[in-house]
Amino acid sequence: MAPFGIRVAFAVYEGVWASTLYPAADVLQSVNLRQLTGTFSWNIVTPTEQSVVSYSGQRMTGDATMMDSGRYDWVVLPHFWGDFDRALEVHPQVAHWLQRQYQSGALIASVNSGAFWAAQAGLLQGRRATAYWRHIPALKQQFPNVEWLEQQGLVEDAGLYTSNGQNAGMDLAMHLVERVCGAEMASDLARDITFDSRRDYDLTLFNMAGFRHHRDDNIHHVQNWLDKHFAETVSFRALADNAGMSKSTFLRRFERATGEKPTRYLQRLRVEAAKHRLINSDDNIKAISINVGYRDFSYFSKIFKVITNLSPKRFRERYRPR
Incomplete structure (x- = not known):
């Protein structure tokens, strides 16, 4: 097989739900066929040479x-069924x-209970994550230092x-494709693939994930605040004060961590929220503008088009499920 750009590992362990593994592989193969090039390659990776039972x-x-010693660009942890303590006994290699x-x-x-493995490895410590609601109590008890x-x-x-179910797992695959393609x-x-593309959860924050690939916890805390308050009037001086920095230091650190100036980041966050509402609601576009923090509709339309290359009306016409 010719060399590929992005190497993906699908981790497989006892009790794995194949339905949370193969759809993502099909998405990657669809990209390869459409691109007419080897954008992705993937391996089913087991803890040892022994086969596992799904x-x-x-x-x-x-x-593999x-x-x-192989290194991968992405690792996917599918949902599994069974007691996690027992899974740890069977597969002590996974966390390392x-x-x-x-x-x-x-x-x-x-996907769903795959979060147990990431938490066990210590990767989620002090960070935010999700899983299916039935698993949240056990996850909170076993990993209280994670914000579930x-x-x-x-x-x-x-x-x-992290994602909380099969539909969210498919959205996760689509998001990773968007990052590359x-x-x-x-x-x-x-x-073509997810015909029921309307979701009852908001993808706004997840679609901003590319700006969180850094390790500056102070800036993460600022981003967490903006996630909840982006539609309000935002004072970056107040944010800097709350983060214990001068405004100039805050502006410099925010841009270094995220790759965007805070004002531009806030614009992107508001536009992502507007995109979600344009696709998944019947709200008037001017009402959407107000709800995401813009009182001036013409200014909202201008910012929206700069970021998406489409007007809000054209975006809704193009991407809303038919």
């Missing part, structure tokens, strides 16, 4: 093992392998992605 009873053999992959620069993405967001379908924090490719795939 939730549905299939015996699954890996292309966690004992190998995840630590090694993350330290080497891999993005770690979990029960109502959020998708969460990203410092290159660690752009919004148009991801949108085209979504229309």
Whole structure:
């Protein structure tokens, strides 16, 4: 096989739900066929050379093992069924392998209970994450140093992605495709593959995940505040004071961490919120403008077009599910 650009590892362990693994692989293959080039390659990676038994009873053999020295760009942790303490006994290799992959620069993405493995590896300590609501109590008890967001379908924090179910897992795959191939490719795939593309959770914060691939915790805290208050009047001097910095230091550190000036970041956050509402609601566009923090509709339209290359009206016409 010819060399590929992005190497993806699908971790497979006892009780894995194949339905949270193969759809993502199909998405990556769809990209390869549309691009007419090897954008992605992927391996099924098992803890050892022994095969594992999936939730549905299939015996699954890996292309590689966690004992190998291979490095991946993305690691996907599918949902599994069973007691996690028992899973740890059976697969003691997983946590160390995840630590090694993350330290080497891999993005770690979990579907539902796959978050147990990321938390066990210590990767989520002091960070935000999500999982299916039934698992949240156990996760809170076992990993109290993680901020578990029960109502959020998708969460990203410092290159660690978590999702709360199969639909969210598909959105996760689409988001990762968008990072590499752009919004148009991801949108085209979504229309062809995920016909029920309206979600009852908001993808705004998840779509801003690319600006969180840094390790500056003070700036993460500022971003957390903006996630909740972006529609309000924002004082960057007050944010700097709360972060214990001068305004000039804050502006410099924010841009160094995120790659964007705070004002531009706030604009992007508001536009992402508007995009979600344009696709998933019937709200009037002027009302959407006000709800995301813009009283001046013409200014909102100008900023929206600068960031998306489309007017709000054209964006809704193009991307709203038909």
